[in-house]
Amino acid sequence: MENFDFQAPTNILFGEGQLQHLPRLLQEHGQRVLLTYGGGSIKRNGLYDEVQTLLKNANMTVIELGGIDPNPRLETVKEGARLCHEHDIDVILAVGGGSTIDCSKAIAAAYYYDGDPWDFTQKRELATKGLPIVTVLTLAATGSEMNGGAVISNMETKEKLGMGGRALIPKASILDPTNTFTVPRYQTMAGSADILSHLIENYFSVTEHAAVQDHVAEGLMKTVLHYTPIALEQPEHYDARANLMWASSLALNGLTGSGKKGSWSCHPMEHELSAYYDITHGIGLAILTPRWLAHILNADTVEKIAAFGRAVLDVEWEEPWAAARQTIQRLYETFVAWGVPMTLGEVGIDREYLEEMAEQAVKHSTLATHAYVPLEVKDVQAIYEACLTPMTFTE
Ligand code: NZQ
Ligand code: ZN
Numbered sequence: 113m114e115n116f117d118f119q120a121p122t123n124i125l126f127g128e129g130q131l132q133h134l135p136r137l138l139q140e141h142g143q144r145v146l147l148t149y150g151g152g153s154i155k156r157n158g159l160y161d162e163v164q165t166l167l168k169n170a171n172m173t174v175i176e177l178g179g180i181d182p183n184p185r186l187e188t189v190k191e192g193a194r195l196c197h198e199h200d201i202d203v204i205l206a207v208g209g210g211s212t213i214d215c216s217k218a219i220a221a222a223y224y225y226d227g228d229p230w231d232f233t234q235k236r237e238l239a240t241k242g243l244p245i246v247t248v249l250t251l252a253a254t255g256s257e258m259n260g261g262a263v264i265s266n267m268e269t270k271e272k273l274g275m276g277g278r279a280l281i282p283k284a285s286i287l288d289p290t291n292t293f294t295v296p297r298y299q300t301m302a303g304s305a306d307i308l309s310h311l312i313e314n315y316f317s318v319t320e321h322a323a324v325q326d327h328v329a330e331g332l333m334k335t336v337l338h339y340t341p342i343a344l345e346q347p348e349h350y351d352a353r354a355n356l357m358w359a360s361s362l363a364l365n366g367l368t369g370s371g372k373k374g375s376w377s378c379h380p381m382e383h384e385l386s387a388y389y390d391i392t393h394g395i396g397l398a399i400l401t402p403r404w405l406a407h408i409l410n411a412d413t414v415e416k417i418a419a420f421g422r423a424v425l426d427v428e429w430e431e432p433w434a435a436a437r438q439t440i441q442r443l444y445e446t447f448v449a450w451g452v453p454m455t456l457g458e459v460g461i462d463r464e465y466l467e468e469m470a471e472q473a474v475k476h477s478t479l480a481t482h483a484y485v486p487l488e489v490k491d492v493q494a495i496y497e498a499c500l501t502p503m504t505f506t507e
Pocket of ligand 1: 181394
């Protein structure tokens with residue numbers, strides 16, 4: 113295990129009815145709130161009205177920034193920072209999924225920065241200070257509710273890049289599983305694929321003997337695999353939604369990634385798909401992950417892939433190659449069973465930009481040097497190519 117510095121300072125209020133504590137959580141930072149949200153789901157399911165009533169009864173001043181897009185845009189960040197200055201905002205309240213929370217983090221940092229907030233994606237150390245953020249999570253997926261990361265898109269340059277820092281970790285997050293009852297099927301499976309991917313990215317690291325992290329990750333992955341089909345069939349199943357929600361937060365709050373070195377593999381590849389085609393992040397990850405595992409399967413990785421399958425996907429083979437192949441097959445079939453579109457063509461991506469996206473993925477990351485198995489442009493391109501056709505397996 114590597115040395116690490118772990119902090120998970122977010123105050124989590126978990127469970128049905130926790131929303132009542134929202135005014136108190138906000139008032140720790142002030143009375144003037146920027147309320148951020150997405151395209152309207154919170155208006156349709158009543159959460160918006162509940163929040164407004166609570167804040168009004170607490171005599172808080174609320175300025176709104178709605179309409180935050182999935183894959184949030186740089187322009188929205190600038191608009192949010194402008195609103196914070198104009199209205200002398202004390203605290204940002206993000207009510208939504210990862211996109212709303214990420215956008216709010218970038219706004220929080222932009223408030224204290226005179227330059228272009230896109231700079232945060234180029235120099236992480238610039239985001240050292242931020243307005244306080246409180247979140248009400250509505251979609252189990254990114255873990256943004258309990259970490260300092262954010263991903264912002266610049267549609268003009270077709271770039272989607274990460275930024276972040278400890279100053280941007282939400283001060284408090286309300287995790288009420290009932291707020292995810294209305295998440296549509298497509299976003300539910302995308303969210304679960306994202307949670308799994310965060311765990312898989314950390315699990316496959318060159319660092320050995322990080323058993324605590326790996327076994328925690330295995331438990332979380334099994335939980336996601338168990339409860340996702342239940343949530344898909346019964347969207348209002350409280351315990352399914354509750355377990356997915358808590359798994360979302362624990363999968364990316366540093367718990368399973370601290371003490372492991374190296375950089376992620378599927379996320380940098382997926383971010384190019386989203387940057388070029390504006391696709392749903394988790395779906396892109398589901399498509400990529402089995403092809404990536406198939407691409408990196410070799411004598412050095414076979415044992416780890418087999419161990420993953422035995423621990424998480426009920427693979428019973430003793431022999432590592434058979435076990436590893438079955439692991440990849442089971443993972444792929446799991447996504448198929450959920451109903452995920454498993455080829456790039458099904459999400460509107462053809463061959464045209466595969467090479468360009470592969471170049472960008474390598475340029476924007478340390479894939480070629482620090483990934484679990486280093487991936488050069490030709491590797492990324494081969495993985496993208498493999499995503500054009502369904503995977504086939506021979507027993
Ligand atoms: O916009 P609204 O109308 O609210 O609808 C959203 C959106 O269309 C809908 N939705 C959310 N909660 C709902 C709901 N619909 C009905 N009922 C509810 N309760 O779901 C759609 C997707 O929302 P979004 O916030 O985009 O999804 P997600 O949470 O998956 O966030 C994705 C973004 O987070 C980034 C991704 O790259 C992507 O930009 N990530 C952020 C990370 C982080 N900060 O740590 C890590 C991740 O790896 C990821 O990259
Ligand atoms: Zn992700």
